[in-house]
Amino acid sequence: MMKIWSMKKQQKDAEVAAAASGKKKFSAADLRVIKDLEHLSLSDTMELKRELDNYKNFTLAINPDEGMYKGGHFEFAFEIKPTFPYDAPKVRCTQKIYHPNIDLEGNVCLNILREDWKPVLNLNAIFVGVQYLFLEPNASDPLNKEAAEDLKHNREGFKRNVRAAMGGGTVKGESFDRVLK
Amino acid sequence: MAAADVATLHNGSEGPRTRWKYLDRILDRPGPFTDPESFVPGNHETLEIAKVLVIGAGGLGCEVLKNLALSGFKDIHVIDMDTIDVSNLNRQFLFRAADVGKYKAEVAAAFVEKRVKGVKITPYCGKIQDKDEAYYKQFALIVCGLDSIEARRWINSMLVGMVDGNDPDSMKPLIDGGTEGFKGQAKVIFPTMTSCIECQLDMHAPRAAVPLCTLATIPRQPQHCIEWAHIIAWEEERKEMTLDTDDPEHITWLFQKALKRAKEFNIPGVTYSMTQGVVKNIIPAIASTNAIVAASCCNEAFKILTNANPFLGFPETDGYMMYTGDESVYTYTFEYKKKEDCPVCGEDALARPLQIDPEATLQEFVDSLAERPEAQLKTPSIRTTEKSLYIQSAADYERMTRPNLEKKMKDLTAEGEEMLISDKAFPMMFKFVVVWKK
Numbered sequence: 001m002m003k004i005w006s007m008k009k010q011q012k013d014a015e016v017a018a019a020a021s022g023k024k025k026f027s028a029a030d031l032r033v034i035k036d037l038e039h040l041s042l043s044d045t046m047e048l049k050r051e052l053d054n055y056k057n058f059t060l061a062i063n064p065d066e067g068m069y070k071g072g073h074f075e076f077a078f079e080i081k082p083t084f085p086y087d088a089p090k091v092r093c094t095q096k097i098y099h100p101n102i103d104l105e106g107n108v109c110l111n112i113l114r115e116d117w118k119p120v121l122n123l124n125a126i127f128v129g130v131q132y133l134f135l136e137p138n139a140s141d142p143l144n145k146e147a148a149e150d151l152k153h154n155r156e157g158f159k160r161n162v163r164a165a166m167g168g169g170t171v172k173g174e175s176f177d178r179v180l181k
Numbered sequence: 182m183a184a185a186d187v188a189t190l191h192n193g194s195e196g197p198r199t200r201w202k203y204l205d206r207i208l209d210r211p212g213p214f215t216d217p218e219s220f221v222p223g224n225h226e227t228l229e230i231a232k233v234l235v236i237g238a239g240g241l242g243c244e245v246l247k248n249l250a251l252s253g254f255k256d257i258h259v260i261d262m263d264t265i266d267v268s269n270l271n272r273q274f275l276f277r278a279a280d281v282g283k284y285k286a287e288v289a290a291a292f293v294e295k296r297v298k299g300v301k302i303t304p305y306c307g308k309i310q311d312k313d314e315a316y317y318k319q320f321a322l323i324v325c326g327l328d329s330i331e332a333r334r335w336i337n338s339m340l341v342g343m344v345d346g347n348d349p350d351s352m353k354p355l356i357d358g359g360t361e362g363f364k365g366q367a368k369v370i371f372p373t374m375t376s377c378i379e380c381q382l383d384m385h386a387p388r389a390a391v392p393l394c395t396l397a398t399i400p401r402q403p404q405h406c407i408e409w410a411h412i413i414a415w416e417e418e419r420k421e422m423t424l425d426t427d428d429p430e431h432i433t434w435l436f437q438k439a440l441k442r443a444k445e446f447n448i449p450g451v452t453y454s455m456t457q458g459v460v461k462n463i464i465p466a467i468a469s470t471n472a473i474v475a476a477s478c479c480n481e482a483f484k485i486l487t488n489a490n491p492f493l494g495f496p497e498t499d500g501y502m503m504y505t506g507d508e509s510v511y512t513y514t515f516e517y518k519k520k521e522d523c524p525v526c527g528e529d530a531l532a533r534p535l536q537i538d539p540e541a542t543l544q545e546f547v548d549s550l551a552e553r554p555e556a557q558l559k560t561p562s563i564r565t566t567e568k569s570l571y572i573q574s575a576a577d578y579e580r581m582t583r584p585n586l587e588k589k590m591k592d593l594t595a596e597g598e599e600m601l602i603s604d605k606a607f608p609m610m611f612k613f614v615v616v617w618k619k
């Protein structure tokens with residue numbers, strides 16, 4: 001053990017002893033999420049709403065400026081678990097929207113939130129992934145089956161439904177939240 | 182050769198050390214690989230007085246406690262918060278049916294103490310988070326047999342944070358064992374010197390997750406139906422309730438939902454215990470894998486303390502042994518490199534003392550950061566574990582925290598508090614411990 005310690009001395013000169021005993025410390029998850037939040041590169045179409053001292057819960061808003069969802073404002077609640085980044089954050093759309101990959105409860109089907117999540121991925125990657133759902137809704141991974149069928153078989157009808165739903169209208173008997181900016 | 186195997190053959194009727202006859206052959210003379218600079222022949226004392234901590238008294242923990250006691254360790258402490266469940270009895274061999282419901286740490290300690298004369302085992306029935314630095318400081322090394330990544334990360338960051346550059350005794354070797362079915366690993370970490378649990382986080386296989394859309398639209402396996410009930414149905418119908426995986430009513434509800442869904446899709450096989458297993462993410466444990474990994478952890482503990490032979494994890498050598506038994510047998514030992522930017526043990530993440538004038542304003546402190554040669558942070562964001570003092574990474578946070586600039590440091594933080602300083606311009610964060618300038 002002393003031998004290992006002597007290697008440490010060579011590696012770096014000793015710092016003064018810390019006086020921190022008994023005080024609260026940043027958890028590993030805290031450190032990682034703060035690091036991720038500090039180094040976001042948000043595009044103009046993304047907004048992050050976060051209370052100052054709350055790193056565990058925040059809202060990401062996506063305001064698509066192209067594609068079928070252009071002109072909308074979509075909010076996602078993020079919940080960072082103490083196991084982050086071992087576990088992906090929990091992400092949920094807080095509005096009821098018409099989208100093939102988001103169900104009426106707000107569950108989001110995005111590969112990097114579940115089967116493809118890795119601790120090396122960061123929050124920025126998830127933000128970009130969520131935004132991508134609005135540029136390229138994916139009919140082959142449906143969470144809202146009806147919307148996916150529409151997108152697959154009747155693209156023009158799907159577009160009309162998207163507009164109607166975003167305006168707070170009704171699609172096939174289901175009423176949606178108004179999400180126009 | 183494992184001292185434990187032979188030690189049991191001799192049960193001490195021919196003198197006090199007869200039982201340890203073969204152990205003494207290792208302790209009394211050097212072998213061909215022994216480092217003569219570190220090894221003291223005939224030193225029996227180190228093992229006898231070394232206080233070691235075992236975290237976890239489950240599948241791995243039972244093996245570890247037994248092995249340490251039979252290898253000559255005399256002062257062993259064990260922490261576990263769990264009580265014994267019937268399902269533990271098939272492999273956690275220190276427990277009997279009559280022990281169901283009792284604390285694992287207590288029963289395991291009593292069992293080994295009774296079986297191996299002269300060993301003292303001190304149990305603590307509670308969480309590792311209940312204990313502070315002073316507690317962990319008393320041990321020579323720590324052996325972990327945990328099934329939770331959260332607990333591993335906690336003890337890891339505790340041990341990294343404890344290292345004090347002036348005190349060799351503040352660096353506690355962490356020997357971490359883990360198993361999952363036929364696979365397992367044993368690794369040795371010298372906190373701040375070699376790669377830590379956080380550095381290795383991507384080595385931990387993530388939970389096998391099924392795409393949400395598969396669960397929602399085309400379930401194929403009974404597990405898919407259970408996951409659907411767990412993730413989607415619960416949120417839909419019981420949103421106001423927090424799921425408690427230990428509450429039988431909650432598991433029953435999920436089970437019923439999953440069963441109904443499985444019927445709709447003609448999928449057989451959903452059971453109550455499968456529901457419990459999927460929801461609590463229970464990974465099947467195999468007794469022999471535990472035995473292999475625990476044996477390897479204990480041999481390393483023995484070698485680290487006695488210097489009888491080179492051990493796993495010496496800086497700049499291999500520190501990670503993986504065992505793969507699910508496809509024939511394969512083992513591989515390698516060096517997992519320390520991550521420079523590790524948020525726990527990275528050079529900049531180690532909490533260093535920072536002398537601050539308690540009477541200075543935050544503005545003055547911010548200015549001083551730009552001048553400090555080691556920092557030169559022009560747009561720092563500063564936070565303590567209690568609150569954000571000044572945040573410049575976004576305009577609205579800057580506005581919210583700007584009033585703090587006029588306040589005195591003594592009104593914003595306290596001695597001993599951790600302070601995190603980051604700057605958008607740099608990828609790293611600096612962690613400090615506040616020390617008042619006298």
Ligand SMILES: [Zn+2]
Pocket residue numbers: 376377378379380381520523524525526527
């Ligand atoms: Zn590390």
